Amino acid sequence: MPTTTTAPPRRKPVITRVILLVGLIVLVGALVWQVNEARKSPTGGDPHTDNPALSAVKTFDFDGGQHTEDPVTYAQTPPAGGPHDPVWDDCGVYTEPIRNENGVHDLEHGTVWVTYRPGLPAADVQSLETQLGTVTSKKTILSPYPGLPAPVVVTVWNAQLDLKGADDSRLPIFLQEYGDGHTAPEAAFATCEGGADIMATPDNP
Numbered sequence: 756m757p758t759t760t761t762a763p764p765r766r767k768p769v770i771t772r773v774i775l776l777v778g779l780i781v782l783v784g785a786l787v788w789q790v791n792e793a794r795k796s797p798t799g800g801d802p803h804t805d806n807p808a809l810s811a812v813k814t815f816d817f818d819g820g821q822h823t824e825d826p827v828t829y830a831q832t833p834p835a836g837g838p839h840d841p842v843w844d845d846c847g848v849y850t851e852p853i854r855n856e857n858g859v860h861d862l863e864h865g866t867v868w869v870t871y872r873p874g875l876p877a878a879d880v881q882s883l884e885t886q887l888g889t890v891t892s893k894k895t896i897l898s899p900y901p902g903l904p905a906p907v908v909v910t911v912w913n914a915q916l917d918l919k920g921a922d923d924s925r926l927p928i929f930l931q932e933y934g935d936g937h938t939a940p941e942a943a944f945a946t947c948e949g950g951a952d953i954m955a956t957p958d959n960p
Contacts, residue, residue: 797940802914808928815913819863819940827856833870833900833908834859835915846947848884849898852955861896862912864945865936870900871907879921886926890934894947912939
C-alpha cells in the first residue's frame with residue numbers, strides 16, 4: 756500500500772503580510788530612536804559631589820553643542836555653561852578679561868576657568884597660576900573678571916565655586932574633583948589649544 760505524505764499547511768498570505776508589517780514597524784521605530792538619540796545635545800557627566808569640603812559648589816544642567824554668533828546673556832558670573840560662540844579662546848593665562856561666549860566654549864571642552872577680581876595682588880595671581888598647573892589635562896584658563904561675586908571663582912562646565920581668595924583650601928580640592936573634565940560634554944575629544952584670543956570689550960563683554 757503506497758504511503759502518502761501530508762504537506763505542511765501553507766501560511767496564509769494575510770498572516771505573512773502582517774508579520775512583515777510588524778517587523779518593518781519595529782525596524783523603523785528603532786531607526787527613529789537612534790536618530791533622536793544622535794540629535795540630543797551632549798550633557799557631560801554628573802557635576803554633583805559628595806565631598807563635604809565642596810558643599811558650596813553650585814551645579815547646573817546645561818546641554819552642550821549650542822553654538823551661536825550672537826551675544827548671550829548668562830545667569831552666572833562668570834557663566835558655567837549654555838549657548839556659546841563657535842570659536843573658543845586659547846588656554847593659558849590672560850591679563851585682561853576674555854569674552855564670555857568664547858570662554859564658555861572652553862568650558863565645553865573640559866577647561867577649568869579660574870577668574871579673579873581685577874586688582875588681586877600679583878603674588879595671589881601667581882599662586883592661582885601655580886595651582887592650575889596641577890590640572891593634568893593642562894586645559895586651564897586664568898583671567899581677571901570684573902564684577903565677580905567673590906574674590907576668586909573657579910568654574911567648569913555645570914559646576915562653580917566662589918572662593919575667598921587664592922589661598923582658599925577648597926581650590927585644590929575642586930581641581931582634584933573636577934579637573935578631569937568629566938562634567939564637560941566634549942572633554943574626551945576636544946582641546947582648548949589652538950583657539951583664538953578674543954577679549955571682552957565694553958561692546959562685547
